Amino acid sequence: MNSKALSHPVNPIEVGVYECDIHLKFRFIEEKSLLGDRDQLLQVLLEMITDGSDEFLDILDQAVKVREASEFSASPPMRRQLMRLRNSVDSNQ
Numbered sequence: 001m002n003s004k005a006l007s008h009p010v011n012p013i014e015v016g017v018y019e020c021d022i023h024l025k026f027r028f029i030e031e032k033s034l035l036g037d038r039d040q041l042l043q044v045l046l047e048m049i050t051d052g053s054d055e056f057l058d059i060l061d062q063a064v065k066v067r068e069a070s071e072f073s074a075s076p077p078m079r080r081q082l083m084r085l086r087n088s089v090d091s092n093q
Contacts, residue, residue, distance in 0.1 A: 015085045017078065019069045024049065025061040 028048060034041050048057045071079060 015082060017069045017071050017074045017082065018066050019073075021063075021065045023061070023063040024059065027058045027060065029056045 026049075028045070030041075030044065034044060049059075071082060074082065
């Protein structure tokens, strides 16, 4: 049996470059020692937000804006990755 005959046509995946603005305002409970390490604090806050609201986190306000950006505004490594993604999509069709 030919597996290609059974495969369904794949819709092409379109990729692009996007800019995203996120505004979050929240209250949280955490150890004071964490507040001195900005990188670790950001990691903990992102984990808290992605895990969802619980008794340690109150989301007060949130706004997300996403817009497509020019590919030329992206960094050279990001543009190379975009080309790789597009080439891999083309080669899989």
